[in-house]
Amino acid sequence: MLCDECGKLKATVHLTEIVNEQITKLNLCEVCAKQKGSDAEQHFGIADLLAALSDVEAAAPAQGAAVSRVKCPSCGMAYEDFKKIGRLGCGDCYNAFRANLAPLLKRIHGAVQHMGKSPTPGLLKEQKSLSKLQDDLNAAKQELQKAVKKEEFEEAAALRDKIKSLERKLRDPRS
Numbered sequence: 001m002l003c004d005e006c007g008k009l010k011a012t013v014h015l016t017e018i019v020n021e022q023i024t025k026l027n028l029c030e031v032c033a034k035q036k037g038s039d040a041e042q043h044f045g046i047a048d049l050l051a052a053l054s055d056v057e058a059a060a061p062a063q064g065a066a067v068s069r070v071k072c073p074s075c076g077m078a079y080e081d082f083k084k085i086g087r088l089g090c091g092d093c094y095n096a097f098r099a100n101l102a103p104l105l106k107r108i109h110g111a112v113q114h115m116g117k118s119p120t121p122g123l124l125k126e127q128k129s130l131s132k133l134q135d136d137l138n139a140a141k142q143e144l145q146k147a148v149k150k151e152e153f154e155e156a157a158a159l160r161d162k163i164k165s166l167e168r169k170l171r172d173p174r175s
Contacts, residue, residue: 002027002029003027003028003029003032006029006032009029011029012028012030013030014026014027015028034107072093077090077093082097130170137163144156
């Protein structure tokens with residue numbers, strides 16, 4: 001069977017949804033399944049998507065029976081249950097099902113280890129700038145309090161104006 005999307009490669013991911021007795025089937029090759037992953041998740045649900053993808057990554061038949069018997073020592077969830085509902089029972093399930101989850105996670109996310117996100121250089125620079133503005137504002141407020149206590153009203157007035165300016169810049173950094 002060929003992929004419904006590209007019509008060129010062999011379909012290896014088969015998704016079926018039944019809503020109000022209406023059957024919707026989608027047969028995708030691995031490449032199109034990766035590209036349509038988020039669309040399929042919205043349309044078919046994460047449990048169906050995980051089940052289909054895990055079937056593609058299934059172990060060899062000799063290991064298949066052993067895999068289906070693997071249970072989480074903490075919550076007792078079986079790998080087959082995970083495939084049906086699309087959710088793990090607890091944090092220890094990741095370790096219990098590691099052998100099966102690693103290829104599935106690599107297929108879905110492109111890696112098996114979370115690397116986090118890095119801010120873009122412009123955003124990082126803007127965050128540092130805002131942090132410096134906030135520090136300057138706090139320092140000016142402390143200086144204002146000191147000036148008022150010392151009854152240095154001209155300096156206090158200048159600090160008041162500086163504080164207003166800094167607050168404006170914090171509200172709209174582009175000004």
